[in-house]
Each structure stands twice: as C-alpha cells, then as structure tokens.
Amino acid sequence: MTEQTIAQTPEDTRTSPVQSAKHADRTVIKVADMHKWYGTFHVLKGLNLDVKEGERIVICGPSGSGKSTFIRCINRLEEHQRGQIIVDNVELTDDLKQIDTVRKEVGMVFQHFNLFPHLTVLENCCLAPLWVRKVPKREAEASAMEYLERVKIPEQANKYPGQLSGGQQQRVAIARALCMKPKIMLFDEPTSALDPEMIKEVLDVMIELAGSGMTMICVTHEMGFAKTVADRVIFMDEGEIVEVAPPEEFFTNPQEARTQQFLKQILHH
Amino acid sequence: MSLPSELPPRQEIGVIGWVRKNLFSTWYNIVLTLVAAYLVVTSVGPLLNWVFLEATFTGETAADCSGEGACWLFIGQRLNFFIYGFYPDALQWRVDIMFGLLAVAFAPQFIERFPGRKWFGVFGLTGLPLIGYILIPGGWFGLEEVQSSRWGGLMLTLILAYVGILAALPIGTVLALGRRSEMPIIRGLCVVFIEVWRAVPLITVLFMASVMLPLFLPDGVNFEKLMRALIGIILWQSAYMAEVIRGGLQAIPKGQYEAASALGLGYWRKTGLVVLPQALTMVIPGIVNTFISLFKDTTLVLIIGLFDILGAVQSTITDPAWRNVTTEGYVFVAFCFWVFCFGMSRYSQNLERKLDTGHKS
Numbered sequence: 001m002t003e004q005t006i007a008q009t010p011e012d013t014r015t016s017p018v019q020s021a022k023h024a025d026r027t028v029i030k031v032a033d034m035h036k037w038y039g040t041f042h043v044l045k046g047l048n049l050d051v052k053e054g055e056r057i058v059i060c061g062p063s064g065s066g067k068s069t070f071i072r073c074i075n076r077l078e079e080h081q082r083g084q085i086i087v088d089n090v091e092l093t094d095d096l097k098q099i100d101t102v103r104k105e106v107g108m109v110f111q112h113f114n115l116f117p118h119l120t121v122l123e124n125c126c127l128a129p130l131w132v133r134k135v136p137k138r139e140a141e142a143s144a145m146e147y148l149e150r151v152k153i154p155e156q157a158n159k160y161p162g163q164l165s166g167g168q169q170q171r172v173a174i175a176r177a178l179c180m181k182p183k184i185m186l187f188d189e190p191t192s193a194l195d196p197e198m199i200k201e202v203l204d205v206m207i208e209l210a211g212s213g214m215t216m217i218c219v220t221h222e223m224g225f226a227k228t229v230a231d232r233v234i235f236m237d238e239g240e241i242v243e244v245a246p247p248e249e250f251f252t253n254p255q256e257a258r259t260q261q262f263l264k265q266i267l268h269h
Numbered sequence: 270m271s272l273p274s275e276l277p278p279r280q281e282i283g284v285i286g287w288v289r290k291n292l293f294s295t296w297y298n299i300v301l302t303l304v305a306a307y308l309v310v311t312s313v314g315p316l317l318n319w320v321f322l323e324a325t326f327t328g329e330t331a332a333d334c335s336g337e338g339a340c341w342l343f344i345g346q347r348l349n350f351f352i353y354g355f356y357p358d359a360l361q362w363r364v365d366i367m368f369g370l371l372a373v374a375f376a377p378q379f380i381e382r383f384p385g386r387k388w389f390g391v392f393g394l395t396g397l398p399l400i401g402y403i404l405i406p407g408g409w410f411g412l413e414e415v416q417s418s419r420w421g422g423l424m425l426t427l428i429l430a431y432v433g434i435l436a437a438l439p440i441g442t443v444l445a446l447g448r449r450s451e452m453p454i455i456r457g458l459c460v461v462f463i464e465v466w467r468a469v470p471l472i473t474v475l476f477m478a479s480v481m482l483p484l485f486l487p488d489g490v491n492f493e494k495l496m497r498a499l500i501g502i503i504l505w506q507s508a509y510m511a512e513v514i515r516g517g518l519q520a521i522p523k524g525q526y527e528a529a530s531a532l533g534l535g536y537w538r539k540t541g542l543v544v545l546p547q548a549l550t551m552v553i554p555g556i557v558n559t560f561i562s563l564f565k566d567t568t569l570v571l572i573i574g575l576f577d578i579l580g581a582v583q584s585t586i587t588d589p590a591w592r593n594v595t596t597e598g599y600v601f602v603a604f605c606f607w608v609f610c611f612g613m614s615r616y617s618q619n620l621e622r623k624l625d626t627g628h629k630s
Contacts, residue, residue: 077527096535103533114528117626118546127542128532160626173528180532 026053028184028215029074034083036069043069045239046083053183056216058226058247061236062262067219070236071186074217075106088183104132107177111189113169115161121148121172122157125179133180140179147175151205167198171205178209185209187218223266227251235259331591343594344601351581351601354421360413363404364424370397371427378616398435401428417495421576423605425495429502429567429577430609434560436503441510442549446540448511449518459511466508472569474501479573498570506563513555517548550624557617561610578602 029051036044043066051057059067072078073085076092076099085092087102116124125144129135135143148154151171161169170190177185187206191199203225210216210229220226226233226247233250235243235258243250243259254260292302323338326345334340344351353361374393377383405428408414420428447459466474478501479494521544529539549556571580579602585591586598 075531077530100533100535103531106531108528108531110524110528110531112524114522114524116525116528116543116547118550118624128534131538131542132533162626176532 027051028053028088029217030084030086031074032084032086034073034080034085036066036073036078036080036082043239044073044080047241049234049241049244051184051215051217054213054215055231056210056214056229057218057232057234058230059217059219059234059236060221060223060226060262061242065236066239067236068188071188071217071219074184074186075103075108077108104180105183106186107180107182107184108186109170109173109177109188109190111192113161113166113173113193115169115173115176117161120158120160121153121164124161124172125176128176128180144175144179147178148172150178150208151175152201165198166194167201170194170198170202174202174205174209184215184217187216187220189219189221191220191222221266223251235262237262334591334594339597339600340591340594341597343591343597347585350422350585351578352423354425354576354581355419356415356421356424357419360407360415363407363412367397367401367404367424370400375612375616379619381619394435398432417493420495422581423578425570425575426564426567426577426579427609429499429570430560430564432499433502433506433563433567437506437510437559437563438556440503440507442514442545444507444511445514445518448515463508463511466505467512469505471502471505471566472572474505475569475573477501494573495575498573498575502563502567506559509559510556513552513559514548516555517550517552518544520551521548550621553617553621553624557613561613564610564613565606578605 027050029049031047031049034044034047035042047070059070061067069078073080073092074087080092088105090098090101092099092102115121116127119127122141122144125147126137126140129140129143130137145154145157148157151174153168153171153175156164156168156172161172164172174190190206191202194202199222203222206216206218206225207229216229218225218230230247232244233247234241235250235254235256237258243254243256245254250259251263254263293299319338321338325334325338325340325342328334328342329346331340331343334342349358349361353364356364371393374389374397377386377389380386383389403409404412405420405424406415406417444459444463447455448463450456450459475498478497482497525543525547526539529543534542567577568579570577571583576584582598582602586595
C-alpha cells in the first residue's frame with residue numbers, strides 16, 4: 001500500500017458515505033436462539049443474528065447488557081449453553097478442533113489491548129502466524145511489517161509494548177489480529193480504555209479497515225464511528241437484541257422506547 | 270520562551286553533600302555514625318590480622334601453625350579431601366574436567382557482551398550433566414568405575430545441588446501447571462503430590478530414602494544410596510518449585526490467556542509461548558531463593574553417611590594431628606557456600622534486569 005492511500009483512505013471513508021463492499025450474499029456468522037448463563041444468571045436471552053460477508057456491525061447498549069459477552073461467544077472465549085453459533089460454516093461446540101478452526105479465522109481486539117509484554121511489537125505480530133499458520137519466519141515478519149505500516153506504526157516494531165502509548169498499543173493489537181489474515185474481526189470496546197486524544201488514531205485505523213471490506217463486529221460507544229461505517233447498528237439491553245437498524249434509521253428514528261432512552265442519554269452532551 | 274535549567278544547590282551534590290545528608294543530618298544520626306565507625310575500626314583490624322596478617326599459609330604440618338592468626342595451612346593440606354572426598358587421586362582429572370566445563374558454561378553468563386553466551390548456558394543445562402553422567406562414575410568406554418560411595422566433598426555437594434536444581438525446575442513447572450489444570454484427576458494428583466512432599470522435612474525424606482526404601486524394595490532390586498538420596502531431593506524440591514511457579518502463573522492476567530486463545534494458540538503453545546515465559550520471569554527471585562536454599566540443604570546428606578563438603582571438613586577437624594582448626598574449617602565451608610550462593614544471586618539479578626521489558630500488562 002502506498003503512502004498516499006494510507007493517508008487518504010480514512011479521510012475518504014469519513015467524508016463520503018462508506019460504499020459497502022459488494023456483499024457477497026454469503027452468511028459468515030449465524031447466531032440462532034443463543035442463550036448463556038453465568039451460574040443461574042441469564043446473561044444472553046435467545047439472540048438471533050445473521051452477518052453477511054463484508055458487513056460491518058456495531059453493537060451498543062448500556063453496560064451489563066451482555067454485548068461484550070455476546071461477541072466473546074463468537075470466538076468461544078465464552079461458552080453458550082443453548083442455541084447455535086455457526087462461524088464460516090463451522091459450528092461452535094465443545095469440539096476443540098472446531099474452536100481452533102474458528103479462532104484462526106476470527107481476529108479479536110480487546111479493550112485492554114492484551115499485548116504480550118515479554119515480546120516486541122514485531123514478535124507479538126508474528127507469534128500466531130508462525131505457530132498456528134506455520135508461515136516461514138521471513139514471510140511472517142514481512143507481512144507483519146506490512147500490517148504495522150497499515151496501522152502507521154512500523155517504526156515501533158522492535159520496541160516492547162510497555163514503551164508505547166495506549167493508542168499505539170491498540171493499533172499494534174489490531175495489526176496483530178490482522179496478521180492472521182482473519183475473515184472476521186471482533187472489536188470489544190477498543191477505545192474505552194484510551195485517553196481522549198488517542199481515540200481518533202485507533203478509530204482511523206478501524207475506519208480504514210472497514211473500507212477494505214473486512215467483516216467487522218464492533219462493540220463500541222463511539223456513535224460517530226457507528227454512523228460512518230456501520231451497515232447495521234444493534235442495540236442490546238438486558239441480554240436481548242432490542243433493535244437492529246441501519247445507522248440513519250437507528251439514530252434518527254429509533255423504534256423501541258429503550259433505544260430512544262439510551263440514545264437520549266448518550267447523545268445528551 | 271521556556272525557563273533555562275539551573276544546576277542544583279551546591280550542598281545537595283558531591284561527596285560532602287552526600288555525607289551531610291546521610292551521615293550527619295541530625296544529632297542521633299551523628300551518634301549512630303560515630304558508634305558505627307568505632308565498631309568498624311575496632312573489629313576490622315583484628316579480623317584482618319586473623320585472616321591475613323598473622324595467618325599461616327605455608328608449611329607442612331600443624332607445627333608450622335605457630336602464629337596468632339588462622340591456620341590456612343590446614344585447609345591447603347586437606348584441600349584434596351575437601352574437594353574430591355575419597356575419589357581416587359589418579360582419576361581426579363575426570364572431576365577436574367567437570368569443574369572446568371562448569372566454569373566454561375556459566376562464567377560467560379556474567380559477561381553481558383560475551384558472544385553466544387546463550388549456547389554456553391544451554392550446554393550447561395544439557396551437555397554438561399550428560400558428560401558428568403558418563404565421566405564421574407565411569408564404567409563406560411574403558412573408564413575405570415568409581416563407586417558413588419567414594420565421592421565426596423565439594424564435588425558431591427555440587428552434584429547433589431546441580432541435579433536437584435536441574436530436575437526440579439521442569440518437574441515443578443509441570444506440577445504447577447497440573448495443579449491449575451481443569452481436569453480434576455490431574456489436578457488432584459498434583460495437589461496430593463505437592464502437599465505430601467512439601468509437608469515433610471528434607472531430613473525425613475533422606476532418611477526414608479536411605480533406610481526405609483530398601484526394606485520395601487524386592488530382593489535384588491537396589492539403587493545406590495546416592496541415587497536414592499538424589500531422587501528424594503528432586504521430588505521434595507519439585508514440590509517447592511511447583512508452588513513458587515504457581516505463584517507466577519496466578520499473576521498472569523486473564524487477558525493474556527484470552528488474547529492467546531483468540532489468536533488460535535492451543536493449550537501447549539499458549540502455555541509455552543505466552544504464559545510460562547512471563548510467569549517464570551516474574552518469579553525468578555523465588556526460584557533462585559529455592560535454589561539457594563536447596564544448595565545449602567544438601568549438607569543434610571551427612572545423616573545418611575554421604576560426605577559432602579561440610580561432612581568432609583567436619584570429619585577432618587577432629588584429627589588429633591591438628592589442634593584447634595575448627596574455626597578455619599567452618600569458615601572455609603561457609604566461604605565455599607557463600608561463593609556459589611552469591612554467584613546464583615548475582616546471576617538472577619542479571620537475568621531479571623535483562624528480561625525486564627518495563628511493562629506488566
């Protein structure tokens with residue numbers, strides 16, 4: 001990717017309404033009547049969702065609504081107890097092989113980055129390609145540098161995560177996930193732990209990624225981001241999906257009372 | 270325009286500043302400084318006299334030790350026994366080779382810029398024990414066999430400690446992982462093992478190994494005493510090591526496991542590439558503490574009739590040919606232990622600094 005496109009892509013995607021990459025009409029994630037309990041506490045109550053290839057979905061909702069738990073079920077960091085989750089034609093069950101297959105294709109970015117502090121930035125990015133995908137070292141490093149350039153941080157490749165700022169760490173975390181060349185990216189509140197001046201640098205990277213046609217599911221409170229890139233916005237409350245709508249409709253004309261109240265609270269300022 | 274940087278006030282810096290601040294800042298500080306200085310002056314002189322100035326270093330027999338100072342002559346005369354025990358004189362070159370290899374493997378570890386020092390360390394942990402296993406007992410490749418009952422002194426101490434340390438670290442790691450396993454049978458076995466071995470004093474373990482174990486073994490099956498002691502030490506030490514390492518494992522944040530899982534790393538890769546490197550680094554002080562304590566605990570083999578360095582010295586100081594060399598003997602033993610333990614301690618600090626990436630996630 002050239003210098004220019006790197007600089008321009010985020011700008012373009014924000015000023016013009018994002019052109020959805022042609023959605024091949026293929027469902028990559030299918031969640032059907034999915035339930036989850038923590039002990040006796042019913043966290044997720046019968047969720048249904050179909051995600052098409054290339055679709056960008058933003059999940060929002062008040063804290064404790066189960067949105068993080070929901071996306072963590074999609075790569076089985078959490079187990080669901082009833083219903084079905086099928087990711088890229090593989091159903092998530094107790095079968096460890098199936099889980100590994102899914103995790104190879106699903107990248108995840110966490111609220112607290114979770115970089116490996118004992119490895120350099122480059123090593124963080126190469127670890128999974130080397131050991132899971134069995135890519136030769138030279139190739140893994142070359143591809144890692146490409147992604148580090150894409151998140152605009154190649155000069156930090158040989159530093160340790162502890163030497164970077166929060167925004168830089170989160171961009172490395174995005175690059176690390178992309179190095180596995182996943183088909184789907186999950187973002188679990190990627191900007192919530194960042195200082196305000198660093199949020200933009202991470203969002204820019206995510207917007208650029210959205211423009212490239214990646215299938216994304218993103219739990220976030222950044223409504224500007226949702227308006228810019230989302231194909232659909234999902235509102236969750238008390239373990240249920242309350243409302244699903246394209247962003248224009250979702251923000252201007254929410255149907256459900258709970259959505260209206262939530263939007264009133266967060267858009268208040 | 271920003272303000273220019275100024276030098277700190279003169280009294281705060283330099284030798285005088287340091288002395289004023291640390292030694293003479295208040296009246297009780299002044300008193301403490303003077304008392305301490307008095308004690309140092311009155312004790313260092315006589316100590317130097319005893320250790321060096323009036324000590325006897327050369328000569329042949331006890332009669333040459335006439336001065337007021339230490340009789341180091343005694344150590345020199347008996348050094349062979351202190352280092353090799355009853356190992357035959359003609360074959361001691363085999364032990365010397367091992368001492369040499371030990372130095373070659375570990376001396377570079379103290380020199381930051383030594384090229385390829387990692388490989389010297391790897392040799393110390395793999396090749397060195399293997400060579401020792403062939404060379405010291407002999408009986409292979411035409412090497413004359415030396416029964417382990419003839420081993421002794423510093424050599425025996427080092428063998429016990431080295432093998433104990435080398436075997437306990439991996440076994441302890443496996444036990445620690447097992448204790449945190451989600452599989453109830455594995456977890457149960459590890460818990461029982463750790464709690465049983467850790468609750469028994471080493472002296473009891475050694476006693477069991479040397480006296481009780483042979484009673485339970487069928488006729489004809491018998492290990493050497495040294496081997497039995499070694500197995501006892503290893504199992505006992507592993508239980509301790511397991512708990513130290515478990516402490517490190519518990520300090521790894523859940524996010525690290527999750528990030529590794531999310532990247533598709535399975536249990537063993539997650540453990541080997543992400544969790545253990547961090548956990549072990551974190552508990553280096555605890556691990557080395559356990560090593561040092563094992564190194565000193567090897568002296569307990571005396572009670573089952575093995576002559577480690579302390580045993581060797583102790584059996585010699587009662588020799589009527591030398592009068593009153595008890596202090597010299599014990600000081601020598603203490604010095605030997607100190608050298609090795611201090612070495613381990615320095616090395617661990619070195620390692621901690623090297624592995625510190627300035628970030629605890």
